[in-house]
Amino acid sequence: MLISMERVSITKDIVEELKRLQMESGVGPGALLRGQKDVPKGLNSGTIFGWKRQTVKTARRDQLEWVLKRWREVTPVVSVTPELIKEIEAQLRRTGITPRALIARIDPPLDKLRPELVTRWVKGTTKTARQDHLDAVLDALRVAPDARPREKRAYIGRDKFQRRLEFDDALRIALEVERERTGIQASEMLKYFYRGKVPKGLNAGMISAWINNDPQTVPAELYEWTVAAWRALPDADKDR
Template structure:
């Protein structure tokens, strides 16, 4: 039994620019992009995509590149808002009333889809972040509001 050869694509400066533009457009990096997918092509991982973005890997399997393009293409454009003192106070109140901490929040499947992580939630809640993604804040509010 002979396996079909895997088609390899040169990662041109145009392709790299396109992928970096998608990361910037969505504010979703390779790790958050691939994390929710259990059915990604064999051998595809976030470190590989990170190396594509930095130009350290010069070729990619066609199926890997198409999967990554499609995954980023499904995501909405990042809509960041300012993390004001009033918004932070509202979030802290909702979190305290719900009793749901950052670790517990990550059990919701949507949390990964919008690129939330325990460290990102804690960073937002520390008051050190200047902006936050609108979709992430909306999800946090929804979960904490019950």
């Protein structure tokens, strides 16, 4: 196969576009080439860095056109701003759906869009997002109906936990978010991660009842320990 040896100048406009495409995509030269089967012969990440740094003044036309085409096809990466986090949190409270249920609403599914990723946006541990991921999540939340009001179950009786919290959607979602983020159920957390350290009176059935039965109040000490314990566990999946 003949290889085109025609060369073109690396102009200032080309350099600026190369830098812009890398910044917007979040994909560097090495990642751009990785796994591609049609990379022009002789093209490597060092070649692309040379163009960007202007240490070379010309490029093979076929190589430059291939790089520009591939970078333009990459989905842009954008910042997850505090304003976007507030909107996602507010929509989750309004709809009452969990990140897992939210992702299940998105059809067709998007590659690498997982419940854990949404949780990391909300927590601020992941500060960027693919534009298509963010758009799909916001679109799904904005059209989701309001959560149906659930009848509060009154707490009957007395116990040693005198300080109690009014249980609302924010408290419930805080539990669900940590469960989704870690991928660890309450029973697993208590049995395998905190054996011998669980406060007296707390069990997995109680935590499940908080999430599913919507009580009026919960014991502050037990609830706060549960949230803190879940938050101390690592993410289930670090992949972007």
